[in-house]
Amino acid sequence: MTGKFIIAGVFTYVLLLAVQIGTPVWVTHVFGLGQVDGLNRLTQVGSAQSLNFYLGRMEELVWGPAVAVLSGILLVLIALGPLKNISGLRYCGVIFLFLVATKWNVLLFPPYGDSVGGPFAEGWWLARHGFDYIGLLNQPGYAQGGPKAYMTSAFPTYLAVMYTLFSSVKLFLVVNHLVFFAMAAGVAAFVRSIARRIFCIETASLLAALILSWPVFQSQLEALNMELPSLFFAVACAWALARGRIHWAGAAALVSLFFKGSGIFACAGFFCFGLLEWRGEKDPLRRTAWLFWGLGLTGAAVLVVALKFLMGDQHASAGMISPLVGWASLRQFPITYFYIANIALFTVWVLVKHSKKSGPANASDPECCG
Numbered sequence: 561m562t563g564k565f566i567i568a569g570v571f572t573y574v575l576l577l578a579v580q581i582g583t584p585v586w587v588t589h590v591f592g593l594g595q596v597d598g599l600n601r602l603t604q605v606g607s608a609q610s611l612n613f614y615l616g617r618m619e620e621l622v623w624g625p626a627v628a629v630l631s632g633i634l635l636v637l638i639a640l641g642p643l644k645n646i647s648g649l650r651y652c653g654v655i656f657l658f659l660v661a662t663k664w665n666v667l668l669f670p671p672y673g674d675s676v677g678g679p680f681a682e683g684w685w686l687a688r689h690g691f692d693y694i695g696l697l698n699q700p701g702y703a704q705g706g707p708k709a710y711m712t713s714a715f716p717t718y719l720a721v722m723y724t725l726f727s728s729v730k731l732f733l734v735v736n737h738l739v740f741f742a743m744a745a746g747v748a749a750f751v752r753s754i755a756r757r758i759f760c761i762e763t764a765s766l767l768a769a770l771i772l773s774w775p776v777f778q779s780q781l782e783a784l785n786m787e788l789p790s791l792f793f794a795v796a797c798a799w800a801l802a803r804g805r806i807h808w809a810g811a812a813a814l815v816s817l818f819f820k821g822s823g824i825f826a827c828a829g830f831f832c833f834g835l836l837e838w839r840g841e842k843d844p845l846r847r848t849a850w851l852f853w854g855l856g857l858t859g860a861a862v863l864v865v866a867l868k869f870l871m872g873d874q875h876a877s878a879g880m881i882s883p884l885v886g887w888a889s890l891r892q893f894p895i896t897y898f899y900i901a902n903i904a905l906f907t908v909w910v911l912v913k914h915s916k917k918s919g920p921a922n923a924s925d926p927e928c929c930g
Contacts, residue, residue, distance in 0.1 A: 565641035569634060573661065576630040580665060583623040587614050625894045631662050632773050632902065639765035651765075652749035655772070659741040659781075666782045667737045668730060675785045677702050678709040683719025691720060712867050714818045715786040736784055743792040744781045748772050750799040757802060763913055770906050775895050790819040794826035801833050806846065810853030814860055821864060827857040 588611065590599060596608045603609070603617040635658070638644070643654060671680050682696070685707035689695055693711075700706025710716055726732040748768040755764035771777060780787040793816035800809035813830045816823030831854045838850040890896045 562642045565637055569637050569641070572630055572633050572637070576627055576634070576662065579623050579626045579630065583618065583626075584615055587611075587618050620893060625898060627662070628773065628778075628895050628898065632769070634658065634662070635769035635772060636766070639769050640762055644761055644765055648749050648753050651752060652745045655745035655748045655768075656741055659744060660738070663737075663741070663782070667734045669737070669782060669784075670733060671784045673783070675783065679713065679716045679719060679786060680784075681707045682709050682716035683723060686716060686720035687723035691717070710786070712818070712864050713786060713820060714815070715789060715820070718789075737782075740781055740784060740788055743788050744772065744777070747788075747792055747795050750795045754799055754802050759910070759914065763910060766906060766909065770902060773899065773902065775890070775893070775899055786820040787822070790816045790823045792816075793819065794823055794829075797826045797830060801830065806834075806849040806853060810849075810857060813853075813857055817857070817860060817864060821868070824861045824864070827861045830854065830857055 587599065590596075591611045591614055596614075599614050599618075600606065600608070603614055603621065605613075605617075609617075638654060638658065643651075646654065670676075681702070685696060685699070686692070696708055697711060699708045702709040722732060722736060726735060748771060751771050752764045752768040755767045758764075759767070780791075793812045797809045797812035797816060800806075800812055809830055813823065813826040816826040834850040834854040838847055838854070841847045841850060
């Protein structure tokens, strides 16, 4: 059985590489020959377009979804194959190697969109001005072309440190992408460990794979922005709470908050969970710890929100969004419907696998990072 999984994994990965490398080469070759009629039919346009258009559109419609499907198959093989019982730390390492192997082509991707004029511009300014935060506070905001964007976030400081350490642009990009791969692998390992308290190891690993293959998660994994660091520490908070590690959980929630304001949900989760634990806790030291962190995180969340307004953070008024506002964009992509189908299949798996079971197959729940 192990041999079959290995053969299936190697075959799937070779096919994935063929699609990743071969399809752009084929599109470029066909375009160079002037045979755009077939490309027009494949990309659903009526007139000749530029090469970059065909490459981008084919990635959206053809090889992007194909790579996603093949990557998903590899994750299923990891979840159900001979690696399914490895420890949390080894699982984290396997997922990191999986991301490097399947996303090698993004290691030199530069930041794009609002992150360029936001945290990257802010980090660059800090690196060039000796981490002068007072000076940055007096700079124009990003809407006026200035560097000030996320004064309450630790992410620009992280970028400034990376700018200082790595003068080569290519090395800077590669190292940052690898750091993000490591955080994504950590999120998967934390989710798997938490899920093992409820499900068997196969279901827990499939749930981690489902999170990894979420298109929004995939986009943030490649985008080099604040969302993934904030998520990593928020999930680390949940993992620590599940293990009763109060101080680790509180510290993780605080770091999540100071990477991005959405970390307020980690603080709120800690407060609600901690309130329930505090009411039933008998140990006076632990009761004090729950109270300290619960009130401290609430105060920190209020402080961060207040500072956004006091410092003139333009996101406090201009950055709000509405629920489901992004659906108009998501519904254009085939990968969205593939992911919805994955959720349905996972739901069926859980119902069938656990219909006659209660609790995890292995209640010991080994350490996520041990």
